[in-house]
Amino acid sequence: MRRNLVEILLSIPAVFLAIAFHEFAHAYSAYRLGDPTPKNMGRLTLDPLAHVDWLGFIMFALFGFGWAKPVQVNPSNFRNRRTGNIIVSLAGPAANMMLAILTLIILLLIQLLVRELGILWNIIVRVIYLNILFALLNLVPIPPFDGYHIVRELFYRKNVKFFWQYERYSLLILLIFIFLGLFDIIVGVPANLIYNYFMQLQGYVLFLLQ
Incomplete structure (x- = not known):
């Protein structure tokens, strides 16, 4: 119990940073593409308190699965609505x-x-790992993740009926993934692989430079 509490406390800075950079990237990319909505709503900032959804924050700190306040955008302000939506969606995970x-x-x-x-060391490596995890989690093509918005923009025009049905049952699909632990497989496994590769590479470079 004590170890779990320590791990949670050490993860708090990482969660704040992951959320702040992710949502700021959405807001900044939308603003650069011509939409003033995020700026008008106070989201064009790296202040994590402007982006935190506290229930999602607690979930992320406890279980590595959570959410932040979504950045509201008005795609009609983009020169190219479809391209703009894709760029804004990709900006967060990137x-x-x-x-x-x-x-x-x-x-x-x-x-x-x-x-x-x-x-x-424990704080820094959690920043690395949780940002990898947050990036991959948000690329999952299930609403409300960024990955779904990307896929929808790419294929919606020729698959309207499919996306309508998919969105209708998206909450059920999301709950199934959560309760069956499927996110541990499709997100956790690749996140661990990338993290381990990064740390091995860092260790190798450190060895060469010392």
């Missing part, structure tokens, strides 16, 4: 993966200067 890589580089630089990081 930001999380970029943050994971940036944090990995920062960890490498710190380790070149400091041999023993103690608790800081």
